[in-house]
Amino acid sequence: MPRLFQPSLVNDVFGDPALIVDLTFRRQALLFDLGEIYPLPPRKLLNVSHVFVTHTHMDHFAGFDRLLRICLGRPRILHLYGPEDFAERVRHKLQSYTWNLVPNYVSDFTIAAHEVLSATRLKTVEFHGRESFHPRQPEESTIANGILVDENGFRVTSTLVDHGIPCLAFALEEHEHLNIWSNVxxxxxxxxxxxxxxxxxxxxxxxxxxxxxxxxxxxxxxxxxxxxxxxxxxxxxxxxxPGQKIGYICDVGFEKRNRTHLVELAKDADELFIEASFMAADADLAEARHHLTAEQAGLLAREAHVKKVTPFHISTRYSECEDAVVEEVLRAFFGTAA
Ligand SMILES: [Zn+2]
Incomplete structure (x- = not known):
């Protein structure tokens, strides 16, 4: 049976973070981070139902305009998730354009911006094209067990981590398969x-x-x-x-509190996509910028017992030695570090 999730990084390891996950046999896709997404054709972007943004540093959110441009005029709702102040960032993006004609469109393209305020509280603000994307009144709801979305046979869980600012990490899990033994x-x-x-x-x-x-x-x-x-x-x-599980970790510091949350989130994942921004030799830079080193990424993946680790978001300073960065991740992951 083909696997439900088909994940692929939109850009190369030095490009902006964006992971698209196609759902097999469904016209649905999920995006994790919203950096540069021009490599994705419109037909793929139109399948995107949910976008999970770790934080709004530009390289993680600059693809918003492209997605909006493609979806505008479509009779659908697009769910965006992000950390504290996310809805305000979305409002600013939307209000930078002139929308006098959109209220007359036949369809009412809608963006629901969901903001993770804490481990247990979610704020949602809707922006409707028919209302020139003016924000509606925010609504608050409860988050149980970190679960942001639970539908159509899968769930997305998040945890709040520190990147100098609040930042989210995500796990995408297929519901477990239940086989019934009729003879029993x-x-x-x-x-x-x-x-x-x-x-x-x-x-x-x-x-x-x-x-x-x-x-x-x-x-x-x-x-x-x-x-x-x-x-x-x-x-x-x-x-x-158990169903398939994918972890997504990008832009976090290696401090203990982050590690505990991230290991729990990514536990036993089939594949973990994890930033490896700096090499261990530049650990001071990584720490100052609240990023992981390649070695730290490998150690986290090892501690979480993931089956496969896929490093990305590597600093362009290593553009001539990508293999060395990946090797550093894998040495730590397999426990063969010197
Ligand atoms: Zn960042």
């Missing part, structure tokens, strides 16, 4: 029915094992019912296999 269900004296969907929903919602599952099925023209605790079905009638 029958051996338990139950039958297959629509209740299987309730069972799956309870597992995905991480309901406690004592949660009653109300089974209902048809047998010989008669409807039969039974109630079974979730825990009885888990591990017997249901097999769980």
């Amino acid at each position: 269900i029958e051996e338990m004296g139950l039958g297959i029915g629509a209740w299987i969907n309730d069972l799956k929903a309870a597992i995905l919602a991480r309901a406690p094992e004592e949660t009653p599952i109300h089974a209902s099925w048809t047998e010989g023209g008669t409807t039969r019912t039974a109630t079974v605790p979730l825990g009885t079905l888990l591990g017997t009638a249901v097999r769980r296999t």
Whole structure:
């Protein structure tokens, strides 16, 4: 079965940060960071439903205009996520243009700017084309377990880290796969029915094992019912296999608090995209600019037990020795550093 997420960096490792993730067999894509995105054709940009911006330093956000230009006039909503003050940055971007004609467009292209205020609070401001992109009243909601988006079989989680300013790191996870063993269900004296969907929903919602599952099925023209605790079905009638996971970390310092949060976020990811801005020899520069060294990126990936590490956002000062930077990451990742 093909994997759900097809991630690819938009630019080379020295270019602006932007990672596009196409969702297999769906006309949907996600963007992580919004630097230069001209290499992406309009048909791809039109698939983008959500954009996750780590912070609004220019190299992470300058692609906003291009995305807006392509999406303008389309009957859709585009969700943008970013750290504190993000909605205000989006407002400034939008208000730098003249919109007197847009209220007459047939469609109402809308941007929802979601601002992560803290680990538990989200502020959302909508900008509607029909309203000349004037901001609507902000609405606040709660963030549970760092989850920003949970829909269509995947979720995006974030954590707040320090880059001299508040900055976000992200994990994209496919929901776990749940395989139902119908022979085990029958051996338990139950039958297959629509209740299987309730069972799956309870597992995905991480309901406690004592949660009653109300089974209902048809047998010989008669409807039969039974109630079974979730825990009885888990591990017997249901097999769980983890979904695909991708981590995205860009522009963070290596201090302890950041590390703890990042390792937890990226834990066991299939692939981790992580900045490797400076080499260890220039660690003082990395620290002053709240960036990771290549070695630190590799150590983080190792500690998080990711399966594959993909370094990017490398300083152009290393444009003649890209291989050395990547090697430094991999030596730390595989634990072969001198
Ligand atoms: Zn930055």
